Amino acid sequence: MILQRLLSGNTLPVLTVVGFIIALWYLMAVVLNAPWAYDQAGRQGVTLGFDDLVAATWSQDRPRLPAPHQVTAEFWKTTVEVAPTSRRSLVHHAWITLSATLLGFAMGTALGILLAVAIVHNRAMDASVMPWVIASQTIPILAIAPMIIVVLASLGLTGLLPKAVISMYLSFFPVAVGMVKGLRSPDRMLLDQMHTWNASRTQTFARLRWPAALPFLFASLKVAVAASLVGAIIGELPTGAVAGLGARMLSGSYYGQTVQIWSALVMASILAASLVALVGLAERVTGRLMGARP
């Protein structure tokens, strides 16, 4: 029964792809780490057989590409074997990044919706703000992030908020663009209908534009939440690698700890996937409440 359900759903295709990726990963680990392994063997005057080569490339301390089991071991060690309050715990760092992500996501969503409402209801805003919104996203975030940190620090704001601001900077954009489209999505006839009832702008917004925009909002939120996480991680890079997943990656690269970098990457992708899945769940619940066709 369970096996049948597993085979009929998405599980099998997903597992197949995951298996393929892991196989490729192991293969690339051999290829990329081989020069170092040959070099070491050469110094010791031994020749490497194929088995020895594979074993050597999959167990280096500072490999160019750590093998999956090395990353898994590191991940296990830093999540399960240390207390989550410890500075060596990946859970501790993930939580710091997540809190900045969530705050930035909330601020970005609010800003994006506000901008969209203003753009849809005001011709001057439509003509003047949209080009700036688009221009804001053409500036490389890596260039502007340190400046945001420095400027906010000089205003006495440090810690969570500057990272959340960078996160907001990345996440308001998809929300604003999606909501402008969503708030304009009701067709002419429904707007005419509201007009014949002499509905006010507020009534038309609350009863027509807003509900019609919700599907667009959720599509945007999925992009925005992932962008928020990227923003929070980038925000942690110029803070001097104090804490958070970004800090783990930076300190990992300072000391050539590739295994640490990769386990932070894995943690970041787990976070991103969970956040997107949560938005998807909220979307389905809302859809059901709004009587969407199943």
Add this chain to the structure above:
Amino acid sequence: MTAGARAPVIEARGLSLTFETNDGPVHALSDVDLVVEKGDFVSFIGPSGCGKTTFLRVAADLEQPTSGSIRVNGMSPAEARQKRAYGYVFQAAGLFPWRTIEANIRLPLEIMGYSRAEQRERVRRVMALVELEGFEGKHPWQLSGGMQQRASIARALAFDADILLMDEPFGALDEIVRDKLNEQLLALWRRTEKTIGFVTHSIPEAVFLSTRIVVMSPRPGRVTDVIESTLSPDDRPLHIRESRDFLEIAARVRDGLRAGLGDEI
């Protein structure tokens, strides 16, 4: 309809509307004079582009005339709209997909600020009127096209507008459903004593429903004939469509349509 003191409900004088398009001006309405009296069931019939929908939209303050005057209940269309003098039924049902049928019919009442109790009472009454009891909690996609259109009519009846403007409300429905809805609409009109303006493409539909038929023609959109129906408004079974009187009126409508088109076809 009993002929009492018949007051003009819609009164158009020299009404013209020209749309400026990239291909030059389009004369949707040209010098239209027309009076719709209280209790009338007036059909507007004519080929596409004759301005029948535009006339309805001008009366509903959805389009602004270029020249001429139009009064609705003695007011400008904008005032009439603000006083909620008319209900408008569009070509498609135009139900809000995220609202149940009940909530859709309640929508204009919410907007107009009726009390909760009053909303409930009115929704119940008009749902009975269009025979949709039992479908209160359904969403629009769960209903057939004909039922959706009935819900749309119920919505236009829910508040106390004594004018009902209908823009090809049954155009997208199949013939059998259409016949049934035509019968129901007539019964409803008799019971509620509303004034109805009804746009249609179909000659039998126009003759079957109307007390007066306004025949229009395109380029420029104008009225070519106004036909008073000789059929009794109170007794119109479906089979009246095979009667002599019916066929004579239909023939006159057809002649009017043909004359209006001139040598275009």
